[in-house]
Amino acid sequence: MSTSLILEPPQAPQAMLTAELPEARPVIQLDHIHKTYTMGDVEVHALRGVTCTIGEGEFVAIMGASGSGKSTTMNIIGCLDRPTKGTYILDGEDVSEMSKDERADIRCQKIGFVFQGFNLLSRTSALENVELPMLYLGVDAAQRHQRAMEALAAVGLAGREQNHPNQLSGGQQQRVAVARSLVNHPALILADEPTGNLDSRTSVEVMEIFQRLNREMGITLVLVTHEPDIAEYAKRVIVFKDGKIKSDRSIEKQRNAAEELKNMPIIEDDDEEEDE
Amino acid sequence: MTLLMIIRVAFRALVRNKMRAALTMLGIIIGVSAVIAMVSIGQGASASVQAQIESIGTNLLFVSAGAQNVGGVRSGTGDSGTNTLTVEDLDAIKREVPSVSMVTPTVNARSQLVASNMNWNTSVQGVSEQYPDIRKWTVQSGTFFTDVDVRTAARVIVIGQTLADNLYPGTDPVGQTIRVMNLPFRIAGVMARKGQDQQGRDQDDIAFAPYTTVQKKVLGSPRVQVAYVSAVSQDATYTAQSQITDLLRQRHKLTASEGNDFTVRNMTDIADAANETSNTMTILLACIAGVSLLVGGIGIMNIMLVSVTERTREIGIRMAIGARSSAVRSQFLIESIVLSLTGGTIGIILGVVFSLAIPKLLGWPTLVSTIAIIGSVLFSAAVGIFFGYYPARKAAALDPIDALRYE
Numbered sequence: 001m002s003t004s005l006i007l008e009p010p011q012a013p014q015a016m017l018t019a020e021l022p023e024a025r026p027v028i029q030l031d032h033i034h035k036t037y038t039m040g041d042v043e044v045h046a047l048r049g050v051t052c053t054i055g056e057g058e059f060v061a062i063m064g065a066s067g068s069g070k071s072t073t074m075n076i077i078g079c080l081d082r083p084t085k086g087t088y089i090l091d092g093e094d095v096s097e098m099s100k101d102e103r104a105d106i107r108c109q110k111i112g113f114v115f116q117g118f119n120l121l122s123r124t125s126a127l128e129n130v131e132l133p134m135l136y137l138g139v140d141a142a143q144r145h146q147r148a149m150e151a152l153a154a155v156g157l158a159g160r161e162q163n164h165p166n167q168l169s170g171g172q173q174q175r176v177a178v179a180r181s182l183v184n185h186p187a188l189i190l191a192d193e194p195t196g197n198l199d200s201r202t203s204v205e206v207m208e209i210f211q212r213l214n215r216e217m218g219i220t221l222v223l224v225t226h227e228p229d230i231a232e233y234a235k236r237v238i239v240f241k242d243g244k245i246k247s248d249r250s251i252e253k254q255r256n257a258a259e260e261l262k263n264m265p266i267i268e269d270d271d272e273e274e275d276e
Numbered sequence: 277m278t279l280l281m282i283i284r285v286a287f288r289a290l291v292r293n294k295m296r297a298a299l300t301m302l303g304i305i306i307g308v309s310a311v312i313a314m315v316s317i318g319q320g321a322s323a324s325v326q327a328q329i330e331s332i333g334t335n336l337l338f339v340s341a342g343a344q345n346v347g348g349v350r351s352g353t354g355d356s357g358t359n360t361l362t363v364e365d366l367d368a369i370k371r372e373v374p375s376v377s378m379v380t381p382t383v384n385a386r387s388q389l390v391a392s393n394m395n396w397n398t399s400v401q402g403v404s405e406q407y408p409d410i411r412k413w414t415v416q417s418g419t420f421f422t423d424v425d426v427r428t429a430a431r432v433i434v435i436g437q438t439l440a441d442n443l444y445p446g447t448d449p450v451g452q453t454i455r456v457m458n459l460p461f462r463i464a465g466v467m468a469r470k471g472q473d474q475q476g477r478d479q480d481d482i483a484f485a486p487y488t489t490v491q492k493k494v495l496g497s498p499r500v501q502v503a504y505v506s507a508v509s510q511d512a513t514y515t516a517q518s519q520i521t522d523l524l525r526q527r528h529k530l531t532a533s534e535g536n537d538f539t540v541r542n543m544t545d546i547a548d549a550a551n552e553t554s555n556t557m558t559i560l561l562a563c564i565a566g567v568s569l570l571v572g573g574i575g576i577m578n579i580m581l582v583s584v585t586e587r588t589r590e591i592g593i594r595m596a597i598g599a600r601s602s603a604v605r606s607q608f609l610i611e612s613i614v615l616s617l618t619g620g621t622i623g624i625i626l627g628v629v630f631s632l633a634i635p636k637l638l639g640w641p642t643l644v645s646t647i648a649i650i651g652s653v654l655f656s657a658a659v660g661i662f663f664g665y666y667p668a669r670k671a672a673a674l675d676p677i678d679a680l681r682y683e
Contacts, residue, residue, distance in 0.1 A: 075677055078596070080596065080676050080677050081677060100600075100601060101600045101601065101602070104595065104598055104599060104600040104601070105598065105600070107596060107597065107598045108597065108598020108599075109598070112597075113596050113597060115680070119589070119592075119593045119596075119680065120593075121590055121593060122292075122590075123292040123293075124288070124292065128288070132594070132597060133597045133598055135281055135284075135285065136594075136597065136598040136599050136600075136603060137598065138278065138281070180597065184598075
C-alpha cells in the first residue's frame with residue numbers, strides 16, 4: 001500500500017502549467033478526493049484533496065514516487081476503491097458513493113484495465129481472454145467472437161487468437177490485455193505500469209498501440225508509470241507527491257512511438273519472427 | 277450475465293483443470309455408485325426373501341413347543357428342553373380347528389446315513405404324509421410315504437437330492453436300503469431339487485421319515501419340536517392362529533395369568549420380520565455408502581477452497597474487468613455443482629453397471645432401485661451446493677485490489 005505518513009504541511013502548489021485546458025467533454029472529474037486508511041490506531045492519509053479533470057480523448061500519464069498516492073488515485077479512478085471524501089464523476093456519473101456491485105458494473109461498461117503483470121487468465125486462449133469482459137456485459141456469443149477478433153487484430157495479434165498466454169511473449173500478452181481493455185468500448189483505459197515488465201523495444205511497441213488507439217479511435221487513456229521517458233508518450237503528465245497533485249502539465253513535445261520504432265533496430269528474438 | 281453464461285464460465289474453468297476435476301469427482305462417483313449398488317443388493321435380497329416366502333405359501337403356520345417369553349424369561353422355541361407340544365395336540369388341532377386343512381409335526385434327528393460303502397451325515401426329519409403338500413414340495417421319483425407308514429412306524433425314508441447325488445451317484449436310489457442308526461430303511465422316493473435357502477443352506481441335504489418312526493426308533497422320545505400347519509386359505513391364517521392358540525391353552529390347562537408354553541407364528545409375520553431384517557440391512561449398507569458420499573462432498577469443498585486461494589488472482593481479474601461478486605459466487609458454486617452432478621451421473625451409470633454385474637459375478641440377487649438413483653442425484657446436487665457454498669462465498673468476498681496483488 002502506497003501511503004505517506006508525512007505530517008509536514010503540503011507544499012504550495014507549483015505554478016500550474018495547465019496549458020490549454022481540455023475543452024472536450026470531461027471523462028474524469030475528481031473533486032477534493034481524500035482517502036484515509038485506518039491501520040490499527042494510525043490514520044494514514046493516502047490522498048489529501050486531489051482535484052483534477054481529464055477530458056475525452058486525453059492521454060494522461062500519472063507519475064509519482066512510491067507512496068505518493070498515485071496507486072490509490074488509480075484504484076479510485078478505476079472504481080476499484082471509493083474515496084473517503086470528495087466526489088468522483090466518471091463519464092457524467094457520480095461513482096463516489098456507489099456500492100460494490102454498481103462499481104463492478106461501471107468497471108465493466110466504462111473502464112478498460114491494463115496491468116503491469118498482464119493479468120490474463122492462464123490456460124485460456126487469447127480470444128477467450130478478450131471475450132471475458134463482454135461475457136460480464138452480456139454480449140451474445142456471435143458478437144463476442146467478432147468483437148474479440150477485431151480487437152486482437154487492432155493490436156496486431158491476428159492469427160494468434162487460439163494461443164494461450166504461456167505461448168505468447170510478454171509484449172504479445174500485454175497486447176492481448178490491451179485488446180481485452182478495448183472490447184467493451186470503455187470511456188477510459190487505465191494502464192497501470194503497462195511497460196513495467198517489458199524490455200525497451202516492446203515497451204515502445206505497446207506505447208505505439210496506445211498512441212494509435214488514442215489518436216485514431218479517440219480513446220481516453222490514463223497511464224500510471226514511474227518512468228519519465230514512458231510518460232513522455234502521453235500528452236499530459238500529472239505528478240503526485242504526498243497524496244496531492246504536485247504538478248499537472250501538458251507535454252510540449254510528445255514522443256512518437258511509431259516514428260521511434262522505425263529507427264529502432266529489430267532485435268531478432270523468437271516472438272518477433274513469429275509475429276504476424 | 278445470464279445463468280447460461282455462468283455455467284459456461286464454470287465449465288471452462290473445470291476443463292482447464294481436467295485432472296483435478298476428475299479426481300475431485302472420483303469421491304462422488306464412488307459414493308453414488310456405492311449407494312446404488314448397496315441399495316440394489318439390499319432390495320434384491322428383500323425381493324428374493326419375498327419370493328421365497330410366497331413359494332412356501334402364505335397360508336402356512338408354525339406351531340412350536342416352548343414360548344418365546346415365559347414369565348419374562350426367554351427360552352428358545354422347539355429346543356430340546358421343552359416338551360410341551362405333543363402329537364395329541366396336533367391331532368386335536370387337525371380334528372377341532374375348522375380353519376386348518378393339514379398338519380405335520382417335525383421331529384429332527386441328526387444322524388449318519390450309511391448306504392452300502394458310503395455314508396453321509398444329515399438331518400432326518402420325522403414328518404407326516406402331508407408334509408409335501410404343506411411345504412409345496414414335490415417328489416421327483418418314487419413316492420412319499422403314506423398314512424399307513426406313519427401309523428405303523430414303518431422304516432421308509434425319502435431322501436433329498438444332495439443325498440441321492442452323494443450316496444447313489446449314477447444309480448436310482450428308490451427301492452434301495454439305507455441304514456439310519458444301524459436300522460435298515462427302504463428308500464421310497466427322492467424329493468425334487470429345492471436349492472439353497474435364504475441363508476445359503478442346502479435344502480436338499482435332508483431325509484424324511486414318518487415322525488412315528490423317528491420318535492420311536494431313532495430318537496426314542498415322543499417330543500414334537502415344530503409343527504407345520506396349513507390354513508384353508510391365506511385369509512384364514514389369523515383365524516387359525518387364534519383358534520390354535522385357544523385350543524392349545526385349553527388343552528395345556530393354562531390359566532389366564534399364565535403365558536403360552538408354545539408359539540404359533542404365521543408366514544406373514546415371518547415375512548414381515550424377514551423384510552424388516554433385509555430393510556435394516558439395506559439401510560445399513562446405504563448408510564455406509566452414504567458416508568463415502570459425504571467424504572466425497574468434503575473432498576469437493578477441500579478442492580474448491582484450494583481452488584479459490586489458488587485462483588485469487590483470476591478472481592481479481594474477473595472482478596476488475598466487471599464481474600459482480602454474485603457472478604463470482606455463482607461461478608464457483610456452479611463449478612462445484614457441475615463437479616458433483618457430473619460425478620453423480622457417472623456414479624449412477626457405474627452403480628447400475630455394478631448392480632447388473634453383481635448377480636453374475638457373486639450370484640447375489642440385486643434390484644436396481646429408482647428411488648436410490650433419484651436420491652443420489654438429489655444428494656449429489658445438495659453436496660455440490662452445500663460444500664460449494666462456503667468456498668464460493670469466500671471467493672465473492674475478495675476485494676479486487678487485494679486479489680489482483682495476490683501472488
